[in-house]
Amino acid sequence: MERYGAIGEASAALGVSITTLRRWEREGKLLPERTAGGQRRYDLAKLKPELFRAAPQDRTTIAYARVSRHDQKDDLERQKQVLELYCARQGWACEVIADLGSGMHYHKKGxxxxxxxxxxxxxxxxxxxxxxxxxxxxxxPVFAICEAKNVEVVILNQGEDTTVEEDLAGDVLAIITVCSARLYGSRSRKNQKLIDGVKKAVEEAQTC
Incomplete structure (x- = not known):
């Protein structure tokens, strides 16, 4: 596709009438360039940049999986299998990236x-x-970066995810474990007593 198009091509790309384009030009909202013969030429790459970006299939498909806790490793494998199977059905070659850790921050390697x-x-x-x-x-913010980089985001929503409460409980426990270790020392009785208390509260909350 040529980057510069006549007024009819610009009209079709934007989904507005030629009359609207001419009015926008008079109002200074959208100014076309002019050829030596005085004909309007619109920069289609600016009007419809997605038409000129690399197609998603020319780049890598990444499938990302994550769980919060070590006792959820089976769920991590299930996620990976669901993602790989979906890609196979679509005919996409994919790379799987997996993380085991809290979903509260960006610091995980994956x-x-x-x-x-x-x-x-x-x-x-x-x-x-x-x-x-x-x-x-x-x-x-990650999805916004994907949009800016023309990355297609596919969210499957297949099966039942862990509840927000379960995930937050695991994240809170991880945060308290780290903070208490720094405050009292990783091997202190006070630290272990606090962690045990938090674990008990988390387990009781999950059974309610």
Whole structure:
């Protein structure tokens, strides 16, 4: 496709009438360039940039899976299998990136690797089972980066995800474990007593 088009092509690309384009020109909202013969030429790459970006299939499809706790390793394998099977059915070759850890922050190795690949322009498609599997909070900025980099985001939402309460309980427990270890020392009785108390409260909350 040619980058510069006549007024009819610009009209079709934007989904507005030629009359509207001429009015926008008079109002200074959208100014076309002119040929030597005085004909209007619109920069279609600015009007419809997605038509000129690399197609997602020309770049890598990454499937991302995550669980919060070590006792959820079976669920991590299930996520990976669901993602791989979906890609196979679509005919997509994919690379699976997996993390085991809290969804509260961006510091996990897998997330960092994923973000670096997206920013580098190497990723054309991102696949996850649920939004919360990427990040419990803060996934929106990642999706905004994907949009800016023309990365297609596919969220499967297949099966039942762990509840928000279960995931938050695991994250809170991890945070308290780290903070109490720093405050009291990792081997102190006071630290262990606090951790045991938190674990008991978490277990009781999950059975309610």
């Amino acid at each position: 997330v960092q690797r994923l973000l670096n690949a997206i920013i580098a322009g190497d990723v054309g498609r991102l696949l996850i089972t649920h939004t919360g599997r990427l990040l419990r909070f803060g996934a929106e």
